[in-house]
Amino acid sequence: MVLIRYLIASFRVKQIICTASLLCLLIPPPTWATSWRSDIQASQLNFAPSYEGLPINGDFKEFAVIYTTDQEGEPEDLSVSVLVASADLGNSELNTEIRAAKWFNITAFPEAKFSCQEFTTDNNGKVFAHGELQIKGYKKPVTVPFSWRLLTTGEAVMRGELMLARNSFSIGSDEWASGDQIGLAVKVWFDVVLNPINPSL
Amino acid sequence: MGIKNTSQQWGWLSKVLHWLTALIIFLQIPLGFYAESLRLSPLKMDMFVWHKSLGMLVFLLLVIRLLWRIKGTIPQSLSASGAQKCISQAAHWLLYGLMAVLPISGWIISSAANIPIKLFWLIPLPAIVGPDESLKSVAAELHHISVLVLVAVLILHIGAALRHHLLMQDNTMRRMWF
Ligand code: HEM
Ligand code: HEM
Numbered sequence: 001m002v003l004i005r006y007l008i009a010s011f012r013v014k015q016i017i018c019t020a021s022l023l024c025l026l027i028p029p030p031t032w033a034t035s036w037r038s039d040i041q042a043s044q045l046n047f048a049p050s051y052e053g054l055p056i057n058g059d060f061k062e063f064a065v066i067y068t069t070d071q072e073g074e075p076e077d078l079s080v081s082v083l084v085a086s087a088d089l090g091n092s093e094l095n096t097e098i099r100a101a102k103w104f105n106i107t108a109f110p111e112a113k114f115s116c117q118e119f120t121t122d123n124n125g126k127v128f129a130h131g132e133l134q135i136k137g138y139k140k141p142v143t144v145p146f147s148w149r150l151l152t153t154g155e156a157v158m159r160g161e162l163m164l165a166r167n168s169f170s171i172g173s174d175e176w177a178s179g180d181q182i183g184l185a186v187k188v189w190f191d192v193v194l195n196p197i198n199p200s201l
Numbered sequence: 202m203g204i205k206n207t208s209q210q211w212g213w214l215s216k217v218l219h220w221l222t223a224l225i226i227f228l229q230i231p232l233g234f235y236a237e238s239l240r241l242s243p244l245k246m247d248m249f250v251w252h253k254s255l256g257m258l259v260f261l262l263l264v265i266r267l268l269w270r271i272k273g274t275i276p277q278s279l280s281a282s283g284a285q286k287c288i289s290q291a292a293h294w295l296l297y298g299l300m301a302v303l304p305i306s307g308w309i310i311s312s313a314a315n316i317p318i319k320l321f322w323l324i325p326l327p328a329i330v331g332p333d334e335s336l337k338s339v340a341a342e343l344h345h346i347s348v349l350v351l352v353a354v355l356i357l358h359i360g361a362a363l364r365h366h367l368l369m370q371d372n373t374m375r376r377m378w379f
Contacts, residue, residue, distance in 0.1 A: 090332030
């Protein structure tokens with residue numbers, strides 16, 4: 001009797017172990033949130049104020065984007081920091097002017113920041129980052145739309161375009177405030193290449 | 202007075218083009234110096250819209266003028282000596298050349314400086330070159346030297362016109378006037 005019971009029990013244990021290991025195989029392996037960092041050499045952050053309705057194309061030479069996606073690959077966190085003093089409008093006279101107090105006031109506000117934890121996506125997979133933009137001491141809610149594409153090389157590309165109202169940040173004050181010559185709307189567009197930052201376990 | 206030039210007379214089209222250009226150039230030179238002297242401000246930008254618009258207008262008038270000149274005749278020079286004819290011809294062609302070099306160098310300065318141009322606040326003029334700081338300096342130098350040459354040649358030109366009118370008392374000035 002004892003022997004029989006033992007045999008049955010051990011059979012059950014085996015069964016349990018087998019089922020458990022099978023179940024284990026069905027559960028996907030654990031994943032982690034991935035963070036991405038911009039490759040400054042390969043990335044571009046452009047801006048274009050308008051003069052009499054025509055664009056003056058410029059860019060920021062120094063900026064960094066850190067983007068985090070969660071286990072499901074959904075956007076979780078986006079933070080962008082821009083060295084305002086690296087703004088280049090392709091003309092030394094303009095570059096001096098925009099660094100001054102009436103425009104970016106770089107001595108007091110050398111950095112601009114965008115940070116976002118709230119995202120929506122549309123049917124085409126376009127992501128909308130509803131975050132906060134901080135320039136020249138002003139913080140404003142701003143939505144940055146972008147497309148996100150993984151490359152076969154393991155990098156990812158983030159692209160988008162938006163319009164900002166320079167008067168919301170008091171960029172171009174006094175005689176420039178009206179927007180008559182230098183328009184109030186400034187186009188901003190970016191093409192950022194990002195590399196995954198290996199998760200440190 | 203007909204529209205066409207004859208061997209004796211300037212037609213009205215040539216006269217209008219000459220005097221309209223002359224008027225704009227006389228505005229253009231002080232305007233250029235004034236606009237350049239201003240600090241960067243809305244006023245400076247407006248002054249440059251005028252300067253660039255009028256300057257490109259000179260260029261347009263020049264093109265019409267040269268086409269008209271090639272298609273028709275021009276009155277014979279009333280200068281006595283061959284040397285004088287030669288000098289006056291050289292001066293006229295130099296003036297024509299400057300009326301091309303000034304607007305084109307100005308256009309290059311603006312484009313190389315990454316500043317878009319809207320003529321008379323209405324017509325966008327496309328960039329002729331991409332942003333380029335060193336090209337901008339070269340074009341600005343050329344523009345400046347051209348201004349100096351223009352002023353010198355104009356002194357000669359106006360002096361010669363006055364000499365014909367007051368000293369030689371010939372028809373040169375009268376046939377260019379209305
Ligand atoms: C008060 C100012 C000026 C006076 C009195 C004046 C007078 C004259 C006269 C009398 C002629 C006719 C010459 C002839 O028939 O042989 C002439 C021709 C000419 N003028 Fe002027 N001019 C003046 C300003 C200018 C200006 C500002 C320009 C351009 C920058 C200019 C460019 C020319 C040219 C290119 C011709 C030659 C036309 C041709 O042969 O195709 N003039 N000018
Ligand atoms: C008949 C034609 C023109 C004349 C007589 C003229 C004359 C002048 C003068 C006297 C100046 C100031 C002194 C100097 O820097 O040389 C100047 C500057 C200037 N002109 Fe013109 N100009 C003409 C056409 C144009 C055009 C068509 C443009 C642009 C589309 C232009 C753009 C400029 C600019 C940008 C400057 C400032 C130069 C600098 O920053 O150094 N000009 N011009």
